[in-house]
Amino acid sequence: MSSDNKLLPKRIILVRHGESEGNLDTEAYTTTPDHKIQLTESGLLQAREAGARLRSLLSSNPSSPEWRVCFYVSPYDRTRSTLREIGRSFSRRRVIGVREECRIREQDFGNFQVKERMRATKKVRERFGRFFYRFPEGESAADVFDRVSSFLESLWRDIDMNRLHMNPTHELNFVIVSHGLTSRVFLMKWFKWTVEQFEALNNPGNSEIRVMELGQGGDYSLAIHHTEEELERWGLSPEMIADQKWRVNAHKGEWKEDCKWYFGDFFDHMADSDQESETDATEEDKLNLLTNTEDNNEELCS
Template sequence: MQNYQKKALPKRIILIRHGESLGNVDEKIFEITSDHKIPLTPAGMEQAEQTGMEILNMVSEQGKSKDWNVYFYVSPYARTRQTLKGVGKAFPKNRVIGVKEECRVREQDFGNFQDYEKMRELKEIRNRYGTFFYRFPEGESGADVFDRVSSFLESLWRDIDMNRYPDSNYSDNNLNLVIVSHGLCIRIFMMRWFKWTVEQFELLYNPKNAEYRVMELGQGGEYSLSIHHSEETLQAWGLSSEMIADQKWRAEGEGEGDEKRLWNCDAFFDSLAESDASENENGEAN
């Protein structure tokens, strides 16, 4: 994806988790209702509307900016579509340049109708096994979600590169992409985008209902969480000090590609020599 760093890019990519749903307040509903049909609660709709107002104020710079618009991607689940409707109440029609239902940012598949007691047992096993690799019987693992989110990201970059957004010219960074999705899927999206390891992924917490993550374009052409969110907030989400340092670099960096970054190899090797054994102290070949 580094080939796109010098191109005009959307100003923000905003990831929103759906508001409170009936599944959040009564897990037994999954025994009789398909996961994708679980609706929001009235409180969940209120959360969505509040989130919409907050995002409107952000992208419009408290109403001071006259050059901005939004394009939405939404999971096909009932609770995400309803969240989108709640969020959308804040926006004037002329500022919403499009919406696309995107199946690849749907909820992790836990199987079909779910036995309440059995799911409690399986989720305890998942916590011991590891969220990323544990696959639910007849469902998905986090790794499976990673694969489809990776496919979506490739499509997203093509949409950006070919400027497939109607009535949009984001050479002045006036476009905001908003993705309405689910907790684990949002964590996976950020993992894939920022090239976090599985170990780093396991440190993270899911967004709360109607909570959002803002990836904003930095000075050097990299997206960063640290432009809109404080270091304390990133820590509360589970980002390690190394992950936060990387977010700060992305906000303030000068646009160097990944191949020029100094990556921390210590996580993968016990020890590495400072230089080739065939070189002398001056760095010259012996």
């Protein structure tokens, strides 16, 4: 790995919180504020198991024994409790920092939620579109995208300025303990997925882990740690999976020329060369001139 990549985190890992009282029974939201919803006993166990899986993953490379981890966590009770259980698998020397980060909180669905009204509202969202629909008194996924984008800018500044005071001989890992939609939006922003691609994504399960790992060229990919079957199950299209596989060996800053969602949806008749483009433009000018001449003749004769 190049020296430019030494301070980059080896992995950026997204973890959804464990099963919550709201996941078990949506009635909980009618009497308890969303940020106060607690984990169930099953959710606490899921979080502890997630911690064991994380520890196993981070310590799996014998050539990098001096690995470290930095946690970012949503301020909601269920994410804080998830992190607390995850932390049981780590010693203090392995954790170089923990930051509570409001910008990675759950999508705001409003205040106390009336069950029947929320059910009707979610039906409207399915017709309107999950990304742009804004809940009354709450947020849209597009609003979440904006604050996650701001969080990512801060994350990169922390890396660039080495605010974590990271020893370059240590392998750095970021773990972001957050929520289902927030994690999907994070991936959307990072990999520049479109709104249409976001709409097809499936929510991660409780305490599910999604690993973005740094390739040799300095780009991150989901395809290093996860199988193609997993990516399909998450809702990634064949083109998105191919992009993840390309990123495994891509060099930081490279552009994937055949990335269909950047060109095909907008320029489906684009010429392959400047010469063809100029020829097409000349033919179009001739056609426009002929049409205008005919229109003018009609006006003179009328």
